Amino acid sequence: MLLVPPVAGEQDCGLRIDDLGRSFPLDRMERHALCLLAGVVNDPTTSHVNPPIVTPVRKAVYDFLLNHVVLTAALVRTLGIGQYTIDRVGAQGFQGADGQGSEALVELLYKDSTQRVYHIQGTHHGRVFPLITGEAIVTLTSQTRRGNDGKESVETQMAVYARLDNPMLAALVKVLKPFLRDVINGKLVGPFLAIQRLGELIAADPEQVSRQAETMLELDKAELDAMRALLVPTLTPPSP
Incomplete structure (x- = not known):
């Protein structure tokens, strides 16, 4: 057990990290982030490390999809992968809904x-439960893989901590593991699995995905051009 103590005289944001959370980059995170971590991981309702998933695209493409979530969600909807809608909130935040009763x-x-x-x-x-509220921490750890054919892919492992606000419901989840744990976990990793599926479609036919994106006039043109340059660089006209 690793204990990261709080600074004297400040809010208690000490982190008690077990084996599941040893990969947190605690020494590189701001205090605001550490406090949010502590609020969830010190007393989670449920926690789970998901099996690694492989997205068959280059790391640059994978990172682009994560960095431009509004565009990515629009592609996911247009291609029939999911119903996610996302709007930017500030520099590092966004607000979204999955079209199935969940908002975050x-x-x-x-x-x-x-x-x-x-x-x-x-x-x-x-x-069953009219309103469920809570917090979660999701970590993505990714590394590049290269197959025998020389093609690059990205392997990602996701760890999830979730804490429900309602203590009675939280107790029920703990009693009824793993069923309810899997339901909560599925909600939290669902958007990232949608990105994996989008990556599979990109790998199968990058030009088709690029053409589909160009029909979505509500998206930022600069982002679309940047994505096209990543997906089909041979078709992207050179800069003047």
Whole structure:
């Protein structure tokens, strides 16, 4: 057990990290981010490390999809992968909905070339439980793989911590593991699995995905041009 103590006289943001969370880059995260981490990982309702997933695109393409989430969500909807809608909120945040009763405010707490840490504050309107609220921490750890054919892909592992606000519901989730844990986990990793599926479509036919994106007039032209340059560089006209 690793204990990161709080600064004297300040809010208690000490982190108690077990084996699941040892990969947090604690020494490189701002205090604001550490406090959000502590609020979830010190007493999670559920936590889970998902099996690695492989997205068959270059790392540059994968990073672009994560960095331009409004465009990515629009592509996901247009290509029939999911119903996600996303709007930017500030420099490092965005607000989204999955079209199935869940809404969330997401903040990127940390990013480097191989790791991202997200804080999610969300709500879900369902049939069994009219309103569920809570917070989560999702970490993405990615590395480049190269197959025997020389093609590059990205392997990503996601770790999820979730904490429900309702103590009675949280107790129920703990009792009914793994079923309810899997439901919560699926909601939190769903958007990233949609990116994986989008990556598969890009790998299969990058020109088709690029042409489809060009029909979405509501998207930022500069972002579309940048994506096209990544997907089909041979078709991108040179700069004057």
